Amino acid sequence: MKYQSHVQDLGWQGNKYDGAVSGTTGKSKRLEGMKISLVSAPYSGNIQYRTHIQNIGWQGWRENGAMSGTTGQSKRLEAIQIKLTGEMAKHYDVYYRVHAQDYGWLGWAKNGASAGTEGMSKRLESIQIRLVAKGGKAP
Numbered sequence: 495m496k497y498q499s500h501v502q503d504l505g506w507q508g509n510k511y512d513g514a515v516s517g518t519t520g521k522s523k524r525l526e527g528m529k530i531s532l533v534s535a536p537y538s539g540n541i542q543y544r545t546h547i548q549n550i551g552w553q554g555w556r557e558n559g560a561m562s563g564t565t566g567q568s569k570r571l572e573a574i575q576i577k578l579t580g581e582m583a584k585h586y587d588v589y590y591r592v593h594a595q596d597y598g599w600l601g602w603a604k605n606g607a608s609a610g611t612e613g614m615s616k617r618l619e620s621i622q623i624r625l626v627a628k629g630g631k632a633p
Contacts, residue, residue, distance in 0.1 A: 495530070495531070496509040496510065496530075496531055498516065498530075499528055500527035500528070500563060501525060502525075502570075505565075512625070513622050513623065513624040513633060515621075517593065517620025517621055518620055519593050519620050523619060524570035524571065524617035524618065525563070525617070526568075527545075527562065527564060528561070528574065529559050529562075530559070530576065531559035532558070532582065537584070538580045538582070539578055539581050540578070540582070541582070542556065542579060543557070543562055544562055546610065546612045547571060548569040550564075557579075562574075572610050572611050572612050572618065573592075573609060574590065574592065574608075575606050575609070576623065578605070584628065585628055586627060587625070587626050587628055588623065589603070589624045590622065591609055591622050591633075592610050592618045593618070594610060594618055594619065595619060597611070602633055604632070
């Protein structure tokens with residue numbers, strides 16, 4: 495799996511893989527967009543995700559590298575949900591956690607649960623995403 499963040503004043507960062515930090519910490523920069531895709535998936539299925547955006551709310555679900563969020567609008571991401579579909583969902587759990595303004599790293603969410611600060615007007619600053627074999631130990 496690979497993922498990429500669009501960061502305030504910096505634009506699109508390079509791809510990150512398997513739990514690496516995407517975004518920034520300690521720089522007060524907001525995440526504005528995300529792209530997530532499966533790479534060399536051993537089963538059929540997709541990864542789907544949606545973001546909660548400042549003054550917009552939840553966008554519709556995106557998948558396989560499509561952008562969720564905004565660019566050029568100076569709007570922060572406030573929360574994200576990520577889930578697997580098809581055979582991938584039967585064999586793997588997707589875990590993710592975000593670094594949020596004033597809170598730091600929040601706990602791990604999984605399989606479509608919300609991670610972030612929806613309704614609190616706080617920016618997401620970075621994210622980590624990991625696939626774990628179904629029923630395996632959380633990161």
